[in-house]
Amino acid sequence: MMAKALDLLASPRTPRELAGALGLSLEATLLLLQQLERKGYVQPLPCATRCGACAFRNLCPGPSETPWVRVSVKQPAPRFSP
Incomplete structure (x- = not known):
């Protein structure tokens, strides 16, 4: 299920x-x-808080409609043995 969700989130989706x-x-x-x-693995796209403070307050979708997108995952740092 998670893999399919990550595949779908290659492009932003609510x-x-x-x-x-x-x-x-x-x-x-x-x-x-x-x-x-x-x-x-994912992050919400910024500024969909519906705070009413900016010029886009009438267009802002609000938190339940915030688009999410997959994040490129960095390779973990190599682990060294003691």
Whole structure:
């Protein structure tokens, strides 16, 4: 499921779009996105907080419609034996 979600997030998608593509509920999709974010695989695109402070306040989708996108994962640093 996570691999399919990462494939779908190669281009930005909202949680609703991702839920529809994966056949999950919106709540399950939001939990999946949180897990992937904690592992560093995805991130929400900035500025969809619906704060009302900027010139785009009428266009801002709000947190539940924030697009998410896959992050390029860096290679881990080599581990040295003591």
